[in-house]
Amino acid sequence: MLALTFMGAHFFFFAIVAVVDQTGQLRNALGSILGLFGLVRWMRDLLTGRRPIVGALRASEMPLVIFLLAIFGVPYAMHKLLRVLAEHHQQQQAQLAGCAGAGAGPLPPLDPSQLTFSRVLYPYDASSPAELALKES
Numbered sequence: 218m219l220a221l222t223f224m225g226a227h228f229f230f231f232a233i234v235a236v237v238d239q240t241g242q243l244r245n246a247l248g249s250i251l252g253l254f255g256l257v258r259w260m261r262d263l264l265t266g267r268r269p270i271v272g273a274l275r276a277s278e279m280p281l282v283i284f285l286l287a288i289f290g291v292p293y294a295m296h297k298l299l300r301v302l303a304e305h306h307q308q309q310q311a312q313l314a315g316c317a318g319a320g321a322g323p324l325p326p327l328d329p330s331q332l333t334f335s336r337v338l339y340p341y342d343a344s345s346p347a348e349l350a351l352k353e354s
Contacts, residue, residue: 246281 343350
């Protein structure tokens with residue numbers, strides 16, 4: 218039991234260390250993008266007419282791009298999904314209301330010649346009141 222507690226504390230400590238490390242890397246990435254030197258370099262490239270290569274992202278920028286897509290893209294996609302589901306639900310409610318309004322009249326009389334019957338080959342005894350007991354033929 219003591220060994221399990223020690224291992225749990227050990228893994229928890231290293232998980233916290235990994236979270237702190239990732240937070241530091243995120244801070245450095247945001248600092249390099251939003252920092253003063255990055256802004257100066259961007260202004261210089263803008264004024265001199267140099268264009269950065271569009272398709273080439275550095276490996277350190279890729280996690281930031283994925284993070285930003287997750288922060289802004291997931292809520293946008295969820296909003297769109299909820300809007301589509303709400304419209305679909307409204308359409309179904311309108312169809313049900315239309316069908317209920319049209320079919321609200323009395324039911325036609327029952328014709329026994331058009332009913333389908335079946336014969337029981339083997340008797341069945343119900344084991345609970347919710348089941349139907351059947352007799353042969």
